[in-house]
Amino acid sequence: MEKKALDEESILKIKQQVVEKLRNIGETILDQINKGENPYLEIPIRHLSNVKFNKEKRILELGSALSKRYYLDVGAVRKFVQTLAVAAISKQLIEEKTHAHLRDIFYMLKKTLPNTNIDLVYEQTESDKAIEDLELITSFSREQLNIGADKRGVVAGEVVIEDNNDIIDWSKMGSGGWSIPSNTEELVFKKVDADFVLVMEKNDLWERLNEDKVWKKLHCIIMGTQGQATRGTRRLLQRLNSEYNLPVYVLTDFDPWGIYIYSVIKFGSINLAHESERLALPQAKFVGLRYDDISRYNLKKHIIKFKDVDFSRLDQISNYDWFKNNKEWQEELNKMKNLAGKVELNALAANGIKFISERYIPEKIKEGEFLD
Template identity: 60%
Template sequence: MKSRKDIDKKLEELGKLLYKEIKEGKNPYLDVPIRSLSNVHFNPKTKLIELGDATSKRYFFNVAHIRKFVQTLEVAALAKELLNVDKHLSLRQVFYAMRKTLPGTKIDIVDEQTESNQAVEDLELITGASREELHINANKNGAAAGKIIIKDKGDIIDWSKLGSGGWAIPSNTEGIEFQKVDAKFVIYMEKAAMWERLHEDRVWEKLKCVIIASQGQATRGIRRLLRRLNDEHGLPVYVLTDFDPYGWYIYSVLKFGSIALAHISRKLAIPEAKFLGLTAEDIKKYKLEKQKIKFKEVDLKRLSQIKEYDWFKEDKRWQRQFKLMKEMKGKVELDALITRGISFVSEKYLPEKIKNKDWID
């Protein structure tokens, strides 16, 4: 992780470069990497979704560029201020901090949060510093439990002694220090309810693992946390999702990265992540056919999209799952395992799958 000083210097350099151009009587511009599908590709070598080299010039003296130009500079100035006082703001708060009206006009610097969010992402690309490094956070979301002791802002926290709620994962996990890690692997699940089930059954104790959940798509904080546990402590990451195109997409983002955040795939994606969710074979094995939820048009569409992703295209095991799902014309949720017993998932499903290495890589 880059130090606060490094980032601060980067921002200052950006400002100085622009000022130099202005002083020379030039129209100042920012070089912004293009973040669209055309400039994003899957690298089969690294197995990551990566951003290409294409950039676009954003000028100040250009009617079409000026708004975004100033928005980006506003975020930069704000980030510098945050770094100097060592405080953090959420994306929402950044939006409000930027919500000013230009004097004598009806022009607001930002009208909607999407604008300030984009400006933040642009600044990440321009400076190469992540949002977290710029002291800007998203909403926190997610919980963790397991035999791990960490240090966060000077506090020592034992993930195994935090009652029924577990450790609330902050939006920025960059500064967490792992003091003691007594786990063999990590299970990430897309649903908080499933996490509570496993936590109540003390799965993390029985299987010697860490359980982490968010709600839906994993936040950047969680992804970074998972990545660090994988990187720094060699813990395999298992992803537990439904038998459902959307669940698979969550797995896909965790493993390969996403288009929107392609510029930080290297920091967030976990190429070694394994899929431990429901498969077509599990459904047969545990007789969950009757729990099928019939597909809607959108589900089918999503399935056919996922099928075509570069990183799934060549994978026979995944193509088999897609094919079987298409035949089933329906999806099955993990919660359906409840029909087999309240703690079936903790006592039978997970231990068996892990023991048999019954995952998809």
């Protein structure tokens, strides 16, 4: 797991490896054609049947099942050509030091094939799948292929990075913070002066902790995900964890939705199982609100009754392998079910607007009793 911090040189080297890999794919196909063979691509199967929870590594990952996708196969030819077309675009993007987003790639592929009335893709799901296939074939991530998606999230702390020749000091970002890009693969850390990372789903909480300079007082990095963490945010977290050994603590409401955000950061998500190695963070810990905090912090008044949708979400989460086989989590989730209600972190404001910064978080971190 442990890696050295990536410097400019190693980042550049990876980029060269990506281009080489893409060229290899093309050359292999050319070779097959020259030999008179039916060209094919070999692709790990992404179907749920091939997604497993690795109990040792504690992440969701793909099994080893492979499928061959042939050019001369009516059922496979579209996907074959789409995947190659994405590979060609990706290679060009990298060589031109340019990035594109999923939606752009869709439009770039949406072309009528010469001498036909057939489009290479009709829907974005087709180009998205071709991109995921290319990730699997190359073992490089979409970001390394210069293809991005959502941009959300914000960060502050005593960290200095270099990004596109700019030196950016996360401790001098005022009330706004640095906005996390969709691709954090090629940032270079110049200085990382922190003991841990605090992650939260809501930007209003991030603004609270930033105003109270929690990152300075507790010597940490604060990161807001604004709902589900993007791949850019998750990769940034993983890099801080693996390159600098920083523990990652996730702060959410006491409700199934918050716990799911934690779950994705920690274990990965089913449809990105092939990317878990690069995105999941098995060492992440939960410092969100817990059942016992309701009495401890006087929040009984602020319990919000569950709706049907909350009950069913809670049931789903309770049945995930990684929560099902964890006694502590089963207890916690059962307590939530019996309570039939949720509690928000904002409710701590009833004890004073700075209560969360000055009491809740320091206490939780000091006690170190995190749900895992």
